[in-house]
Amino acid sequence: MNPRELRKAMRQRRSELRKSLRLAGKQARERMEQLPEIRRARARRRLRRALGVALLVLLASFVRCECEQPAPAEVPKVEAKGEVEIKEERPAQPPPRRQPLLARVEPHDRASYQGPERASPDWIDEFRLQVAARSPRLAQCFAGSDRPGSLRWTASVNPRSGAVSDHELEPVGAGAGLRREQHECVVRALSSPPYKLTAPQGEALPQRVSLVIEF
Structure with a gap:
């Protein structure tokens, strides 16, 4: 694919x-x-x-x-002897405010959704053996190093074609990081030629594989 x-x-x-x-x-x-x-x-x-x-x-x-209401009939004007008290009309009372919706839900235990562990593919042992067979080529990438070390190599492996891609190299332990030349050399040694794997016909999508390489 x-x-x-x-x-x-x-x-x-x-x-x-x-x-x-x-x-x-x-x-x-x-x-x-x-x-x-x-x-x-x-x-x-x-x-x-x-x-x-x-x-x-x-x-x-x-x-x-x-x-x-009908308008009142006209009446003769009469002078008031005292002050006339004016009653103020009260404004209409506004409707009640809308209260927030309150509801309490009793807590329940959350169900466990842990699925079964996925078994390793059948071709993983063949892949490891073929990676180990490239140890002489990998050793040439670290020629001149004063101390041994190890790398964690993670890549996508296509079991049908044997091609690898999306390489990730991470030093393990207290070892120093890889130089650019060493990184390119390791990727070339691990990528070419493609691996020969006896994978089932249904396995067509690449799978992520991680191995530790010592040098």
Whole structure:
């Protein structure tokens, strides 16, 4: 499988994971809505909303009745001897504020989703033997080193074609890092020629393999 097909397969896998996550979230919300605490809280909120609407309708009917009263007949003006007390109309009381929805969910133990451990592929022993057979070529990359060391090599291995890619070299222990020439030499020795593996026909995607190489 070339890199383009590999990226396409990874994008399809990522799309499937996103769909499964959205479905799981939708199912969790549906289960949450079925809780008795949530239903009671929503019922209380609908009741408060209905009471607020009824109060507004009642206040609106009072205002309408005052506007529809007939105008009073003209009466002769009479001079008032004292000060006339003017009563101020109280403003209409606003409807009650909407209270936040409160619901308490009892905690539950989370289920364990640990899956079975994945077994090593059948061709891993052949791969290790062929890597060990390249020890003379790898030793040439470290010619002149004053002390031994070890490297952790991680790469993607295509079991069908035997090609390796995406190399990662990490010094193990207190050894110094690799120089650029040594890094390129190690990658060439580990990449060419391709490995000959007796992998099953179903294994077509590259697999990530990590080995420790001593020098």
